[in-house]
Amino acid sequence: MTAPATANAVQEDAAGQVLAFPAAETARATRDSRPLRLITCGSVDDGKSTLIGRLLWDTKAVKEDQAATLRRDSSGKQNDLGLPDFALLLDGLQAEREQGITIDVAYRYFSTDRRSFIVADTPGHEQYTRNMATGASTADLAVLLVDARVGLLEQTRRHATIATLMGIKQFVLAVNKIDLTDYDRARFEQISHEFRELALSLGVRQVTAIPLSALKGENVVYDGRASMPWYDGPTLVEVLELATTRSSQTVGFRLPVQRVSRPGESFRGYQGTVAGGSVKPGDSVVILPSGMVANVTKIVTFDLVRNAAVAGDAITLVLDRQVDVSRGDMIVAIDSQPLTGLAFDAQIVALQADGIQPGKRYWLKSGSRRQRVQVQPASQLDLKTGKWEPAEQLPMNAIGKVHLAFDEQAIFDPYEQNRTTGAFILIDPDTNNTVAGGMITAKRSALGGIHTEDARVILSLPADLADQLMATELFAARREDAEVRRVSAGKASEIIDTIDG
Amino acid sequence: MPLTHPETELHNPQSTKPPLDPHLKALENEAIHIFREVAAEFERPVMLYSIGKDSSVLLHLARKAFYPGRVPFPLLHVNTGWKFAEMIAFRNEIVKRYDLDLIEHVNPRGAAENVTPFSHGSALYTDIMKTEALRQALDAGQYDAAFGGARRDEEASRAKERIYSFRTPDHRWDPRNQRPELWNVYNGMVRKGESVRAFPLSNWTEVDIWRYIQAEDIPIVPLYFAKKRPVVERDGMMILAEDPRLELLPGETKREEVIRFRTLGCFPLTGAIRSEATSLDDIISELETATVSERQGRAIDRDQSGSMEKKKREGYF
Numbered sequence: 001m002t003a004p005a006t007a008n009a010v011q012e013d014a015a016g017q018v019l020a021f022p023a024a025e026t027a028r029a030t031r032d033s034r035p036l037r038l039i040t041c042g043s044v045d046d047g048k049s050t051l052i053g054r055l056l057w058d059t060k061a062v063k064e065d066q067a068a069t070l071r072r073d074s075s076g077k078q079n080d081l082g083l084p085d086f087a088l089l090l091d092g093l094q095a096e097r098e099q100g101i102t103i104d105v106a107y108r109y110f111s112t113d114r115r116s117f118i119v120a121d122t123p124g125h126e127q128y129t130r131n132m133a134t135g136a137s138t139a140d141l142a143v144l145l146v147d148a149r150v151g152l153l154e155q156t157r158r159h160a161t162i163a164t165l166m167g168i169k170q171f172v173l174a175v176n177k178i179d180l181t182d183y184d185r186a187r188f189e190q191i192s193h194e195f196r197e198l199a200l201s202l203g204v205r206q207v208t209a210i211p212l213s214a215l216k217g218e219n220v221v222y223d224g225r226a227s228m229p230w231y232d233g234p235t236l237v238e239v240l241e242l243a244t245t246r247s248s249q250t251v252g253f254r255l256p257v258q259r260v261s262r263p264g265e266s267f268r269g270y271q272g273t274v275a276g277g278s279v280k281p282g283d284s285v286v287i288l289p290s291g292m293v294a295n296v297t298k299i300v301t302f303d304l305v306r307n308a309a310v311a312g313d314a315i316t317l318v319l320d321r322q323v324d325v326s327r328g329d330m331i332v333a334i335d336s337q338p339l340t341g342l343a344f345d346a347q348i349v350a351l352q353a354d355g356i357q358p359g360k361r362y363w364l365k366s367g368s369r370r371q372r373v374q375v376q377p378a379s380q381l382d383l384k385t386g387k388w389e390p391a392e393q394l395p396m397n398a399i400g401k402v403h404l405a406f407d408e409q410a411i412f413d414p415y416e417q418n419r420t421t422g423a424f425i426l427i428d429p430d431t432n433n434t435v436a437g438g439m440i441t442a443k444r445s446a447l448g449g450i451h452t453e454d455a456r457v458i459l460s461l462p463a464d465l466a467d468q469l470m471a472t473e474l475f476a477a478r479r480e481d482a483e484v485r486r487v488s489a490g491k492a493s494e495i496i497d498t499i500d501g
Numbered sequence: 502m503p504l505t506h507p508e509t510e511l512h513n514p515q516s517t518k519p520p521l522d523p524h525l526k527a528l529e530n531e532a533i534h535i536f537r538e539v540a541a542e543f544e545r546p547v548m549l550y551s552i553g554k555d556s557s558v559l560l561h562l563a564r565k566a567f568y569p570g571r572v573p574f575p576l577l578h579v580n581t582g583w584k585f586a587e588m589i590a591f592r593n594e595i596v597k598r599y600d601l602d603l604i605e606h607v608n609p610r611g612a613a614e615n616v617t618p619f620s621h622g623s624a625l626y627t628d629i630m631k632t633e634a635l636r637q638a639l640d641a642g643q644y645d646a647a648f649g650g651a652r653r654d655e656e657a658s659r660a661k662e663r664i665y666s667f668r669t670p671d672h673r674w675d676p677r678n679q680r681p682e683l684w685n686v687y688n689g690m691v692r693k694g695e696s697v698r699a700f701p702l703s704n705w706t707e708v709d710i711w712r713y714i715q716a717e718d719i720p721i722v723p724l725y726f727a728k729k730r731p732v733v734e735r736d737g738m739m740i741l742a743e744d745p746r747l748e749l750l751p752g753e754t755k756r757e758e759v760i761r762f763r764t765l766g767c768f769p770l771t772g773a774i775r776s777e778a779t780s781l782d783d784i785i786s787e788l789e790t791a792t793v794s795e796r797q798g799r800a801i802d803r804d805q806s807g808s809m810e811k812k813k814r815e816g817y818f
C-alpha cells in the first residue's frame with residue numbers, strides 16, 4: 001500500500017473544506033486469518049486518536065456521511081494545516097469532545113487488502129489507566145506513541161510495562177509529530193534508542209520504530225519519503241500487515257466449564273470455550289478440582305458432531321460416565337494438568353481509586369470460576385527506576401506483585417503459558433466493581449506455602465476457641481500455611497476417626 | 502417468506518455446509534461464549550429482538566450456544582406499532598418455527614395517548630415508544646441481563662461500550678465510569694435492580710453480519726432485498742408508502758422504485774436506498790463499495806453528534 005503522501009486521499013481547498021472523499025475501494029475480503037488486535041497507547045496528547053483516525057481515513061474506513069460529520073464537528077477546531085481533527089472519529093463521548101481528550105477505549109474495525117484489524121484506541125491520562133489496561137488485555141500488538149518533541153515520559157513507561165505484563169510481545173514505537181521537529185532524524189534516533197533500552201529491560205525484543213506524522217498521514221498508510229528521505233523503513237500499515245496474531249497456547253487441553261446442558265434425561269454436556277490445547281473423542285480428561293477421571297465421547301456443536309476442537313472453539317463436551325461437574329470446574333488433559341492449590345503469586349494492575357488493600361477479601365474471577373481470595377501486596381514497580389520496591393498496599397494505577405490466598409482450591413496456569421487460564425480479575429465485594437487485572441506467575445507451595453511432605457497436625461477445636469487462636473498475630477502471619485474447614489462436631493469426630501495413627 | 506429448510510433432528514442439521522472462515526469463526530466463538538456466560542451468571546436474562554438483520558444473527562447464535570437445549574430465555578420485542586408489516590409477519594413465523602418464547606411490549610401510555618411519529622415528531626416518539634417502553638418492559642420482567650445486537654462499528658458512542666454494559670436501577674449508562682473489562686473475563690456482579698446489557702455482536706461489522714447470514718443461511722426479512730415498491734420522498738428520505746396510516750402531505754406523490762433497506766426500524770423513520778441487490782452476493786458487493794454508512798438511513802441517528810449517547814444514557818439500547 002505504499003504511495004507518496006501527496007497522493008493522499010483527502011483533498012481540500014484553502015478553507016479546509018474537503019473537496020474529494022476517499023474513493024471507495026472494491027472487495028477486500030482477506031478473511032483467511034483471525035483479525036489482528038492492536039492498541040494505541042502512550043502519554044496524553046501524543047496523538048493516539050489522531051493516528052487511528054488517520055489510519056481509518058487512509059484505509060477508506062470512513063464513509064461519506066461520517067466524513068461530513070467529521071468536517072462539521074472539526075470546524076472552529078482546525079489545526080494550522082487546515083486538516084480535520086481526525087481524533088474526533090474516535091473520541092465519541094460528549095465529555096471527550098468537550099475536553100479534547102480520550103476517556104475510554106474506542107474499538108474500531110478496518111481492513112486492507114491483506115488482512116483485517118480490530119484496534120483499541122486507549123486514553124493517555126493516568127486517571128484512566130484502567131481503560132488502557134482493558135484495551136491491552138486482548139491485544140496482539142501495541143503501537144506506543146511518543147511526541148517527538150517531548151520524548152519518553154513516565155506514562156509512556158507505565159503503558160509499555162502494562163502492555164508487556166499483559167503478554168504483548170510486538171511493539172511499534174511511533175515517534176509522532178515528527179513534522180513539528182522539522183523531520184529531525186537525530187531526534188528520532190535518540191528516542192528510538194532510549195525506547196530500545198526500556199524494551200530490553202522489559203524483555204521485549206520485537207520493536208519497530210517509525211517516525212511519523214499522524215496528522216499529515218506520513219508513514220501511516222502512505223510513505224513520508226517526500227519529507228523524510230532519510231527513512232526507508234516500513235510504514236505503520238506495512239508493519240501491521242506482517243505482524244503475527246497471538247500464537248495458540250502450548251499447554252494441554254483446558255475447558256473452563258461455563259454451564260451444564262441437560263435438555264433431557266438422555267443428554268448431559270459441558271459447555272465452554274476451549275482455553276488451550278485440543279481435544280478429540282477418546283481423550284482421557286480430569287475434572288478439576290475434584291480430580292475425577294473420564295473419557296471424551298463426543299464434541300457436540302450445532303453444525304455437526306466434530307472429531308476435534310482446538311483453542312478458541314466454543315463447544316459442548318460429552319463424557320463417558322456420570323461425574324460431578326459444575327460451572328467453574330475445569331476439564332483438562334490428563335497428561336498435562338494446570339496448577340491447583342490454595343496459594344499463588346501474581347502480578348496485578350490496580351485499577352480503582354481505593355487501590356488494593358492488604359488482607360481484604362476480594363472476589364477473584366478467572367474463566368468461569370469465581371472464588372474468594374485474600375490479596376497480600378508484596379512489592380510495587382517503581383516506574384522511574386524500573387525496580388520492585390516492597391509495598392504493603394497498592395494505590396490506583398500501581399503495578400504490583402501480590403500473594404493470593406484462597407479458601408478453596410484454585411486452578412491456574414502461569415500467564416506466560418496460557419493467557420486465558422492464567423488471567424483473572426479482582427472484584428470488590430463492597431462495590432461490585434472490577435478493581436484489578438492480574439496475571440498468575442507461580443504456585444506458592446515452593447515459596448512458603450503448604451509442603452505436602454512436611455509433618456502436619458490436625459486439631460479439632462470448638463469454633464470460638466479456633467477464632468481466638470486465628471486472631472493472634474502468630475497465626476495471621478502464617479495464615480497461608482494453615483488449612484481451615486468449619487464442620488459440625490459430629491463430622492469432625494468422624495473425620496478424625498478415619499485417620500490412622 | 503424466505504425461510505429455507507426446516508430444522509431437522511438433533512444432529513447434523515447442516516452437515517453439508519462448508520466450514521466458516523477463521524474470521525467469522527472467531528466472531529461466532531466469542532458471541533457463543535458471551536451468551537453462555539450471561540445465561541449462567543444471571544438469574545433473569547432476556548434477549549431484545551428487533552427483527553432486523555442483527556437480531557436475526559443474534560438469535561441464530563443463541564440457538565447455537567445452547568444447542569442441543571432450547572434457548573433458555575425469552576425474546577422481548579418492543580413494538581411501537583409502526584414497524585413494517587413484513588417485519589411482524591416474519592417475527593411470528595420465526596417464533597413458531599424455532600419454538601421461542603416471545604414477549605411483546607407496547608408502551609400503554611403511548612398507545613392511549615396515540616403517540617405517533619407524525620403527531621409527536623421523531624425525537625419524542627422514540628423517547629416514549631422505544632426508550633420508555635423498553636424500560637417498562639425490563640422493569641416488568643425484572644430482568645437482570647438483556648442481550649442486544651448492537652455493534653461497536655455502528656456509531657461513535659457504541660464504539661466505547663463494554664460487552665457487559667452496566668446499568669443502574671433506572672437503566673442509566675454512565676460512559677465515564679464503565680467497569681474495566683479485561684480479557685474475556687466478564688464481571689457479572691449486580692445488586693438487586695441493577696442490570697447489564699450484554700452485546701455478543703460488539704466486534705462484528707456490517708459486512709461480517711452479511712457474510713455470516715450468507716454462510717449460515719440465516720432467514721431475514723425480505724425488505725433487505727431490492728424489489729419494486731411504492732415510496733414517497735419525505736425529509737430527504739424515501740419511505741415506504743404501503744401502510745394505510747401514512748397520509749400524503751401536500752406536494753407529495755407516491756411512486757414506484759426499485760429499493761431495499763439497509764436497516765429496519767419504524768417505517769416512517771427508515772429511509773430506503775435505491776438498489777438492484779436481490780441476493781446476498783449483491784448486498785455484500787454493494788456494501789463493499791458503499792460510500793455512506795448504514796446509520797444514514799435512520800432519522801433518529803441524524804439529529805446531531807452525540808444524540809445516540811444521550812439516548813443511551815437514558816436507557817435506550
Ligand SMILES: Nc1nc2c(ncn2[C@@H]2O[C@H](COP(=O)(O)OP(=O)(O)OP(=O)(O)O)[C@@H](O)[C@H]2O)c(=O)[nH]1
Pocket residue numbers: 043044045046047048049050051079085087100101102103122123124125176177178179180212213214215216
Ligand atoms: N502537528 C501534529 N499534530 C498532531 C499530530 N498528531 C496529533 N497531533 C495533534 O495533537 C493533539 C492531540 O492529539 P490526540 O490524537 O487527541 O492525542 P491522544 O494521544 O489521543 O490524547 P489522549 O487520548 O487524550 O491521551 C491534537 O491537537 C492533534 O491534532 C502530528 O503528527 N502532527
Ligand SMILES: [Mg+2]
Pocket residue numbers: 048049050087101102121122123124
Ligand atoms: Mg486519544
